[in-house]
Amino acid sequence: MASSTTEPRVVRVSQKGQAxxxxxxxxxxxxxxxxEVFVYEEQGRIIIEPVPSPDELHGIHAGERERGAVLERVHEMKEEEKRRDTxxxxxxxxSEDE
Structure with missing residues (x-):
């Protein structure tokens, strides 16, 4: 029996914040x-959205020279992640003083 994807479900959150x-x-x-998924707040709710794969993004603006908004946001998030890691x-x- 397939479960409904529209009915709310209780999901446990681990000590590490994982669900x-x-x-x-x-x-x-x-x-x-x-x-990977996008996680953000919108109108007082937590939103989870799939991150489109490069294959899904390829050609979303075929013929145009500028990036799509989704692709631009993915690049921004990746750069921010790299900056935090650095x-x-x-x-x-x-430090060299030690």
Whole structure:
């Protein structure tokens, strides 16, 4: 019996803040595992959206020279993640004075 993807479900949140997206929703929205999703707040709710794959983004603006808004946002998020990783590595790296 297939479960409904429109009915609310209780999902446990681990001590690390991890929650499992129910299988029916992952399948319906094409969320691969392992994979990535966008998580953000909108109108007082937590929103989870699949990150489009490069194949899905390819050609969304065929013939145009500017990037699509989704692709631009993905690039921004990746750059921000790289910046945070670099800052963290710099904080953890021993200084030359030590």
């Amino acid at each position: 499992t997206i129910p299988k029916g929703l992952r399948e319906k929205f094409g969320i691969e595992t392992p994979g 800052e963290r590595a710099d904080r953890l790296r021993p």
